[in-house]
Amino acid sequence: MRCKGAVTIIMETIHHDQQVMIYGHGSAGLLADTLKDMRAKKVLVVCTDPFQPMFLEHQLELGTEFVLFDNFTPNPLYESVVEGVELLKREHCDCILSIGGGSSIDVAKCINLFAVLDPEINYLKQEWKGVAVPHLCIPTTAGTGSESTRFAVIYFEGEKQSIASADCIPDHVILEPEFLITLPLYQKKATVLDALCQAIESYWSVNSNEKSKEFSREAMKLILKNLRAYLENDKRAAEEICLGANLAGRAINITQTTAAHAMSYKITSMYHMPHGHAVAVCLPQAWAYMLAHLDECIDPRGEAYLGSVLEELAAFLGLETGKAPEAFFAVTAAMGMLPTIYLTADEAGERVMPEEMEKLIHSVNPVRLKNFPIHLTEEAIREIYTKVFTKLPETEIKKFAEQGNAYLKQFEQA
Secondary structure (H helix, E strand, O other): EEOOOEEEEEEEEOEEEEEEEEEEEEEEHHHHHHHHHHHEEEEEEEOOOOOHHHHHHHOOOOOOOOEEEEOOOOOEEEEHHHHHHHHHEEEEEOOEEEEEEEHHHHHHHHHHHOOOOOOOOOHHOOOOOOOOOOOOEEEEOOOOOOHHEEEEEEEEEEEEEEEEEEHHHOOOEEEEHHHHHHHHHHHHHHHHHHHHHHHHHHOOOOOOOHHHHHHHHHHHHHHHHHHHHHHHOOHHHHHHHHHHHHHHHHHHHHHHHHHHHHHHHHHHHOOOOOOOHHHHHHHHHHHHHHHHHHHHHHHOOOOOHHHHHHHHHHHHHOOHHHHHHHHHHHEEEEEEEOOOOOOEEEOEEEOOOOHHHHHHHHHOHHHHHHOOEEOHHHHHHHHHHHHHHHOOOHHHHHHHHHHHHHHHHEEEHH
16 A cells, blocks of 8 residues: 555455555546556547536546547447447557446446457357456446446346446456535435445455455445545545445455345336435345344355354444444435335335336346345245335334434444
């Protein structure tokens, strides 16, 4: 680790590859120097509005020639990535710079992976063989941690395609907290909840190890200690949240996510609820179900191990084991994020319609569920979703919000 003014530079090994991470207020000012260190002569910039003006108007100096690629959507399509590959090759770019949220980063990762493969064959049907050029990533939200993970998501013929390769982890990352300050408040809340959920899910994942738990603990501490200040635009808190979200990404890079994430995706697609919010409403109910069904443990390390992990997690959060899910629920209420979903329900507005429930249940990816330490049957998933969609009286929500604020205050002072 070394410092340059208020900026910290860290070199760390992620999945056997060395990643250079630069973070702190003013770190974006090192962009041109970083590209020079990477020997970049012509950069493919993968970015969409509203971040394009930052470099088109020289607010971000690249110091070298660049080509812009922005023809992709928030749920990027395979065809868009193919177009990006063609542009990279046609313009003879020797570096990729991705700026934005998860979609921009995922598109850049896939362009880099696909560019070394046979263009005459569907890229998704080929084995990954490394990447074409160095990749510098500047995330503009604190949520996915995608800048330090081996995962990417694109869509092919309407179906989600999960890409996983250690080769696609960016070589360099710039974490600039200034970008978080200007985010809309709701987006701040949804993305930081995603990061917090990642850290918690990683802790109990069947793939967890001591390193992933270390990342998870540090992420949870940074996020919970700075959450309220971050939502009030405190600059120091934004810096801590930026790092916390990255650490949550590093945790799931080892463990992957579990049931709360698996159950969130269809909620997002059916009801247009942003990803982080959808995960957050699923997590406390999945957590509570797990605590009530430890005897259905599928973690190879056994039921006793799982019980001890959940005790560890609650103790780290300053909670009794059985009260932990409720505390998380209360935090979401304190953030003004309704902890339950009131959507296209029946006339009473208290639950989803039967046909919607069936779609939700059958949408859950069984691969993701394998990372969850408790076996979840179809009926178990139904039970969790039913509780997610149960409407609470406003007086009870207010009570939870008060509890959540009290808990966050206690954590801030710990």
